[in-house]
Amino acid sequence: MLETIGLERIEDLFEPIAESLRLDRALDVPVALDEVELLDHVGALSRRSRSAGELVCFAGGGSYDHHLPPVVKALAGRAEFATSYTPYQPELSQGVLQAVYEFQTLVCELYGMEVANASLYDGANALVEAVTLSMRSTKRAKVLVGATVHPSYLAVLKTYTSGLDLAIEMVGAGDDGVVDWSEVDAGGAAAVVCGYPNFFGRIEDLGAASEVAHAAGALSVAVTDPTAMGVLASPGDLGADVAVGEGQGLGNPMSYGGPYVGLFATKLEFVRQVPGRIAGETVDADGRRAYVLTLQAREQHIRRAKATSNVCTNQTLMAIFAAVYLGWLGPEGLARLGQICVRRSAFAARRLSEVPGCEVAFAGPHFKEFVLRTPTEGAALARALAERGYLVGPGLGRWFPEHANSLLVAVTERRTEEDITGLAEAIEKELAG
Amino acid sequence: MTGGSLERSAGTRTTDENGFPLIFELSRPGRRAWSLPEVKVDAPELDELIPKRFRRAHPPVLPEISERDLVRHYTRLSQRNWAIDVGAYPLGSCSMKYNPKVAEEAAALPGFASLHPMADDSLVQGALELLGTLQEALCEATGMSAITLQPAAGAQGELTGLLIMRAYHEANGDARKRVVIPDSAHGTNPASVSLAGYQAVEVRSDERGLVDVDALLEVLDEDVAGLMLTNPNTLGLFERDIERIAAAVHSIGGLLYYDGANFNSIVGVVRPGDMGFDIVHLNLHKTFATPHGGGGPGSGPLAVTERLARFLPAPVLAFDDGAETWSWDHDRPDSIGRIHSFHGNFGINVRAYAYLRSLGPEGLRRVAERAVLNANYLRELVSDSFPTKYPGTCMHEFVATAKPLKQHGIRAMDVAKRLIDLGYHPPTVYFPLVVEEALMVEPTETESKETIDGLADALNRIAVEAIEDPDLLHDAPVTTPVRRPDEARAARQLMVRWPAS
Numbered sequence: 001m002l003e004t005i006g007l008e009r010i011e012d013l014f015e016p017i018a019e020s021l022r023l024d025r026a027l028d029v030p031v032a033l034d035e036v037e038l039l040d041h042v043g044a045l046s047r048r049s050r051s052a053g054e055l056v057c058f059a060g061g062g063s064y065d066h067h068l069p070p071v072v073k074a075l076a077g078r079a080e081f082a083t084s085y086t087p088y089q090p091e092l093s094q095g096v097l098q099a100v101y102e103f104q105t106l107v108c109e110l111y112g113m114e115v116a117n118a119s120l121y122d123g124a125n126a127l128v129e130a131v132t133l134s135m136r137s138t139k140r141a142k143v144l145v146g147a148t149v150h151p152s153y154l155a156v157l158k159t160y161t162s163g164l165d166l167a168i169e170m171v172g173a174g175d176d177g178v179v180d181w182s183e184v185d186a187g188g189a190a191a192v193v194c195g196y197p198n199f200f201g202r203i204e205d206l207g208a209a210s211e212v213a214h215a216a217g218a219l220s221v222a223v224t225d226p227t228a229m230g231v232l233a234s235p236g237d238l239g240a241d242v243a244v245g246e247g248q249g250l251g252n253p254m255s256y257g258g259p260y261v262g263l264f265a266t267k268l269e270f271v272r273q274v275p276g277r278i279a280g281e282t283v284d285a286d287g288r289r290a291y292v293l294t295l296q297a298r299e300q301h302i303r304r305a306k307a308t309s310n311v312c313t314n315q316t317l318m319a320i321f322a323a324v325y326l327g328w329l330g331p332e333g334l335a336r337l338g339q340i341c342v343r344r345s346a347f348a349a350r351r352l353s354e355v356p357g358c359e360v361a362f363a364g365p366h367f368k369e370f371v372l373r374t375p376t377e378g379a380a381l382a383r384a385l386a387e388r389g390y391l392v393g394p395g396l397g398r399w400f401p402e403h404a405n406s407l408l409v410a411v412t413e414r415r416t417e418e419d420i421t422g423l424a425e426a427i428e429k430e431l432a433g
Numbered sequence: 434m435t436g437g438s439l440e441r442s443a444g445t446r447t448t449d450e451n452g453f454p455l456i457f458e459l460s461r462p463g464r465r466a467w468s469l470p471e472v473k474v475d476a477p478e479l480d481e482l483i484p485k486r487f488r489r490a491h492p493p494v495l496p497e498i499s500e501r502d503l504v505r506h507y508t509r510l511s512q513r514n515w516a517i518d519v520g521a522y523p524l525g526s527c528s529m530k531y532n533p534k535v536a537e538e539a540a541a542l543p544g545f546a547s548l549h550p551m552a553d554d555s556l557v558q559g560a561l562e563l564l565g566t567l568q569e570a571l572c573e574a575t576g577m578s579a580i581t582l583q584p585a586a587g588a589q590g591e592l593t594g595l596l597i598m599r600a601y602h603e604a605n606g607d608a609r610k611r612v613v614i615p616d617s618a619h620g621t622n623p624a625s626v627s628l629a630g631y632q633a634v635e636v637r638s639d640e641r642g643l644v645d646v647d648a649l650l651e652v653l654d655e656d657v658a659g660l661m662l663t664n665p666n667t668l669g670l671f672e673r674d675i676e677r678i679a680a681a682v683h684s685i686g687g688l689l690y691y692d693g694a695n696f697n698s699i700v701g702v703v704r705p706g707d708m709g710f711d712i713v714h715l716n717l718h719k720t721f722a723t724p725h726g727g728g729g730p731g732s733g734p735l736a737v738t739e740r741l742a743r744f745l746p747a748p749v750l751a752f753d754d755g756a757e758t759w760s761w762d763h764d765r766p767d768s769i770g771r772i773h774s775f776h777g778n779f780g781i782n783v784r785a786y787a788y789l790r791s792l793g794p795e796g797l798r799r800v801a802e803r804a805v806l807n808a809n810y811l812r813e814l815v816s817d818s819f820p821t822k823y824p825g826t827c828m829h830e831f832v833a834t835a836k837p838l839k840q841h842g843i844r845a846m847d848v849a850k851r852l853i854d855l856g857y858h859p860p861t862v863y864f865p866l867v868v869e870e871a872l873m874v875e876p877t878e879t880e881s882k883e884t885i886d887g888l889a890d891a892l893n894r895i896a897v898e899a900i901e902d903p904d905l906l907h908d909a910p911v912t913t914p915v916r917r918p919d920e921a922r923a924a925r926q927l928m929v930r931w932p933a934s
Binding site: 001002004005006007010012013014015016017018021022023026027028029030031032033034035038039041042043044045046047048049050051052053054055057059061062063065067069071074075076078079080081082083084085086087088089090091092093094095096098099100101102104105106108109110112114115116118119121122123124125132150152153155156158159160162163164165203207229230231232233234237246253254255256257258259260268271277278279280281282283284285286288289290291292294295297299300301302303304305306307309310311312313314315316317318320323324326327328329330331332333334335336337339340342343344346347350365366379382383386391393394398413416417420 | 452466472474487503512542545556570621627629670777787792805806882916917919924
């Protein structure tokens with residue numbers, strides 16, 4: 001091959017790089033392992049962490065131990081999806097394009113919206129994009145955020161918009177763990193952001209938040225857990241203009257926080273402000289139905305500095321996982337999932353409240369998680385419970401010093417009555433300690 | 434030697450006006466795949482727990498389908514898709530190399546895939562050690578001092594780097610106003626610049642396809658926060674004047690940002706830090722061979738020099754030498770803040786780690802050598818049919834032009850579509866914008882000589898066909914489930930979801 005090129009040595013290929021710049025040594029990185037050694041090595045590393053397979057997982061806060069149907073990985077994990085690139089050549093990409101089109105439809109159905117994109121990095125980034133869409137659509141530079149929105153999402157919003165001229169105003173919550181939106185004045189705001197359900201698992205009055213937003217000419221933005229959409233009214237039903245959320249719970253493993261899938265949906269009137277890729281239906285040269293990436297003039301590779309977002313690579317494969325999962329679940333499965341979450345978490349809330357010194361911090365309707373107030377520091381209790389085989393939390397102290405003696409408890413369809421009773425007993429023993 | 438071919442299962446090539454069915458069209462009331470437990474606990478009914486105004490009145494229209502039909506639908510859909518596991522994928526700038534299966538196995542281990550992101554640090558020591566080792570190796574490979582694995586993709590790495598650039602200048606009393614990018618840059622660069630609150634200024638390429646240093650010097654002043662550079666650039670050419678460029682940017686107090694989209698061509702050969710860069714992002718889904726998933730997920734780690742380390746997104750990974758434990762350090766007062774809900778695309782970082790460990794130092798350098806060798810070899814084989822504008826060796830990719838065929842009524846897109854019929858995924862077309870009728874070709878290091886010879890034969894054959902039988906190209910592709918979808922119609926008659934009713 002070198003001969004064809006007309007060179008003598010491999011080194012000659014790097015002629016354009018000044019010799020003084022080139023490394024005169026090998027990189028100081030770990031030596032190569034063969035496949036047997038590599039699997040032994042990563043296996044040993046894997047065993048040095050305590051997974052949700054080993055601990056009974058009641059942890060929440062934006063990542064949940066939901067059931068992962070084997071069929072989802074078997075299909076969405078197929079190499080034809082996993083090892084393909086962005087569908088720039090539609091003739092060779094109908095599989096991904098149609099799967100994304102189906103995903104967009106499913107997200108619209110869950111959230112009661114008219115258009116969804118092909119995914120964003122995660123829930124936090126979806127919220128950022130909802131806020132910047134609102135800023136562009138209203139030409140305003142202020143946003144009202146409920147204090148019960150996931151604190152990491154808020155942190156990401158602050159970071160992302162730190163170079164923009166945006167004022168982020170927090171709206172405090174009451175003793176019941178929800179914002180009293182009826183008292184809020186959204187004058188001058190581009191958007192009102194409401195967690196639904198919120199970080200404490202409480203079901204916020206999204207309808208009231210939407211009314212407040214619309215009265216001031218602002219957009220109503222809902223941060224919504226998609227697994228709740230079998231039992232809770234959709235954001236669209238409650239007046240939201242943009243609905244975003246974390247799609248991890250839809251068939252994706254917890255995987256220490258990623259790769260997840262940011263869901264983003266809105267009304268058709270904002271379609272030209274939507275960030276990222278959108279698959280659209282069309283016909284081919286022979287009149288057959290076909291799918292393509294559409295409205296690309298919004299995107300960075302066409303519009304460059306004036307694009308709606310800088311997003312390019314997204315989380316398409318995780319979106320396909322979510323689409324297959326929702327196909328597996330169907331409307332009845334989604335309703336059942338929601339019923340289990342609501343009723344088993346209510347059972348867990350009551351059972352854990354019976355532990356001396358413990359109580360549910362915020363009374364009122366919850367979806368699948370709740371805040372348990374305990375006599376000791378929440379994060380420390382979570383650490384101690386891991387020793388007893390239970391993963392709970394996070395403790396709230398890092399974000400809410402006033403709630404340092406509290407932690408989140410999430411109950412998915414994987415948690416049985418026995419698990420819940422076991423957790424209650426473990427907490428009781430630990431506190432009696 | 435030909436590449437792969439798209440499997441067409443029964444029914445995919447239909448003349449039915451509805452074409453291949455959507456999953457919603459397979460739905461029949463009452464069918465189900467799901468299997469979930471009963472509620473089975475003594476708790477009040479739903480109506481007592483959730484007020485009516487929060488209850489869903491109409492269920493979402495999800496498909497009702499058996500597991501068997503679900504399997505067939507998505508299996509057939511997958512067969513309507515090209516992939517690295519199907520055949521060669523020489524998309525320029527995308528580094529579509531083979532993704533080793535052992536990395537998938539690693540990422541699926543329960544001690545990685547089943548970890549909750551907010552589990553106490555003491556419970557996830559194995560995962561943190563893996564991340565720590567990966568961070569150290571990436572710092573070494575880039576010549577940087579500190580790194581964050583939070584960015585989920587290259588564009589997010591870019592924004593992170595630009596916000597660090599802003600934080601650095603603000604700490605020096607002035608955020609500055611502009612960031613310079615070459616005219617051959619990826620679209621994410623100017624988009625990220627805008628999002629970071631800066632104004633993007635373009636600097637032109639010269640007749641060598643490299644940054645025009647004189648033009649650069651003209652736009653550099655003390656309002657310039659920095660320069661974003663992809664090196665080798667999107668023409669597949671190494672910026673020979675990099676030391677002069679770095680000195681010029683530093684002389685006005687600016688910072689030099691390295692876009693790692695093409696890092697695979699220099700890994701182990703030269704390090705961005707040694708070229709003078711201050712901030713570097715990598716695309717692990719390119720250089721470190723993690724699967725691209727039809728458009729994502731990726732991972733876009735962002736590395737910086739010592740003086741910028743304090744601005745990295747919080748939390749950062751810390752190692753306690755005494756206790757020999759890893760932990761997340763949240764106490765970072767100068768940090769630009771968090772940019773991901775949790776710790777970035779951890780599962781992708783595990784795959785990149787497995788790739789890194791399977792290569793070692795010699796293997797990493799071999800990646801660059803073979804990527805550059807394959808690109809130069811292919812360029813030579815097709816140079817008569819599809820010339821390149823710029824002389825000298827290219828790096829891991831080259832940008833050829835289909836301009837000579839224009840007189841026969843053939844465009845770059847026609848070449849691309851015909852290549853599909855010959856069993857190859859086409860190169861990137863019409864990018865970068867600085868080359869007319871651009872064909873941006875990146876064979877990658879993982880394709881064999883036989884495959885590259887076959888690809889060259891196909892391209893040369895197309896150049897002949899363009900003259901002798903141009904309709905063959907205009908009609909292409911004819912072997913795919915659909916042909917030349919109408920993109921204008923897609924935008925004009927917008928259908929972005931299946932209409933449920």
